[in-house]
Amino acid sequence: MNNFDYFKPKGIEAARELIVSIPNAAFVAGGTNLIDLWKYNLTNPSALIDLNHTGNNITVQEIDSGVRLSAFATNASTAYHPLIENRYPLLAKAILAGASGQIRNMATNGGNLLQRTRCYYFYDPDSPCNKRNPGSGCPAIDGYNRMHAILGTSKHCIAVFPSDMCVALAALDARVNIAGQKSSRCVPFTDFHRLPEDTPELDNTLGHGEIITSIDLPHKGFASNYSYLKIRDRNSYAFALVSVATGLELEGSIIKDARIALGGVAHKPWRIREAEDFLREKQATEKTFESAAAIILSGAQGFKFNKFKIELAKRAIVRNAAMALNPSIQKPGAQPS
Known part of the structure; x- marks a missing residue:
């Protein structure tokens, strides 16, 4: 160093x-x-x-539009905060699926949004990488790409964004508050991260000198019907092959509102509003969720070693939606009825 x-x-x-x-x-x-x-x-x-002494370090506070998370609070203090556990359990569950306890005790909410890809070619300084050295090439496209993207890729990059927390934030319609040199701005979460396109070196829309100060959650937290599913190679401290955050609002067996976001499949958390619109006023059945999964994965492109992710993602969406119908089965020791 x-x-x-x-x-x-x-x-x-x-x-x-x-x-x-x-x-x-x-x-x-x-x-x-x-x-x-x-x-x-x-x-x-x-x-x-x-940045630890620059702003509001209150982990969670209620505001008129919902709840505000400090960007400088740790992932652990956020996940275990009673307000998050009770009103936004989808977010708490997603945070606790990420990294290890030691890392969550140190990692901040703002930093979680800004983490870089874990693509092995990006981390190898001897390999070309358009994200690290624009114009040098993307060896993952023709190389070992098992962990890589199947959605939103470009000829310049097929890396994935690794966060679990951000998948839930995308599903919850969070907003990112940013302090800039001339003014502050508030960005819808789905617009904060970027697809690679022709500039894969740019992970997000944060400008030089700008600082994330907080993250706002709307009132609707889907506390009654939610689930976060992370499919990975081992049960702890591993990045997702595919992850799914699902929130449902039900009236009997009818879906009144739905949110589905995917992780591990794209350069940013992947959310398709067309699929959510399709689900509204439909019966909450396996067939309905299969149709929504097909919409979400429409246009997916697999590469040599990750084609399995397309079918895996579809099945994960259906499975996670079924889990959201009865969140009690997700508790430790609980068994499906």
């Missing part, structure tokens, strides 16, 4: 001034992904600007 300067600004404005004035500086909060990138020599910041 290179030598670096360290700054501990007392406010958002001071932090923004530092990042703009110091070449190759980086923000740090939990640092769980930054340290990984640093150890692999993928980043070498000249200075670290600590």
Whole structure:
């Protein structure tokens, strides 16, 4: 690791001034992904600007439009907060499916949104990678691509976004609050992350000098009918092959509202509103969910080693929707009726 300067600004404005004035500086909060990138020599910041004392550190607070999550609070404190457990259990379950307990104790909510892909070619500094070195190529397309994307890909990149938390935030219609150099802005969560297209080096729409300050959740949390399903190679500390966040609002057996978001399949959490519109006023049956899954996976493209993900994702959507009909079966030790 290179030598670096360290700054501990007392406010958002001071932090923004530092990042703009110091070449190759980086923000740090939990640092769980930054340290990984640093150890692999993928980043070498000249200075670290600590964000932990710059803003509102209240983990969760109620606001007129719903609930606000501090970007500087840890994943663990968010997942275990009573308000999140009771009103947004889908989010709590998704957070606890990610990483390990030790990492969740350090990783922040804002940092979770900004983590980089875990593509093996991206992490290998000796391999070409358009995300790391634009124009150098994407060896994953013709290489070993079992973990890679099947939706929203481009000829420049087929990497996936690794977050579990963000899949639930996409399903919940969250909004990201961003402080900028001239003004603040609020971005719908589904517009925050980007598809690779011709600029795979850009993961999201955050500009230089901008800071995520908080994340807003609307009142509707789907607390009665929800499920998060993560399919992975081992039961702990592994990234998803496919993950699904599902929230349903039911009136008897009729679906009044539905949210479905996928992880592990694209450069961003994948949500297709056409499928959710299709589900409204339909019977909550396996056949209905199979039809919705077909809409969501329409246009999916598999590569040599990940074609199985298309069928896996369809089955995961149907299975997770069935689990959302009876969330009690998801509790430890519970058995399906």
